[in-house]
Amino acid sequence: MDAALIAYLLAAAIRITGLPGVAAAHLPEFVALPARELERQVCPDGGNGCRGIVAYFDRLHFRILYRDTLDLEQPFDHSFLLHEIVHVLQYREFGNAMYADCRSTLRTEAEAYRAQNRYLRDTGQLAYVGFSLRTTDCAGAGLGRLAPGPA
């Protein structure tokens, strides 16, 4: 993993979210995995929740998993790492409360997607991520429906 890229994305995540910072040395390890292995690690029981997942902050093992097909030279691709770095900052600030219930999960994901989209705009990308969040509400939603989320 490119240490300069990670330091850069960390600084951007802190600047965009305003969350308390952390030294790059205290970030989790970044682990590249084939898409299928990534899905298997995040959702060992299968199910569609992990289909298409690109990256994931594994709080239990304190590591960030991401697809080995990402081209980290490209802002669109490495913006998914920024999204997960935001989750690391949130985790340090709020602990497991960030995913305690549906509303917390929505807030947590909305903040990470906002940061990712802001980063994409700042780097001149026309892409937009996180569409499904806009149509998701918490009425009658169980916790499992949202967590671990699409990215």
Ligand SMILES: [Zn+2]
């Ligand atoms: Zn997320």
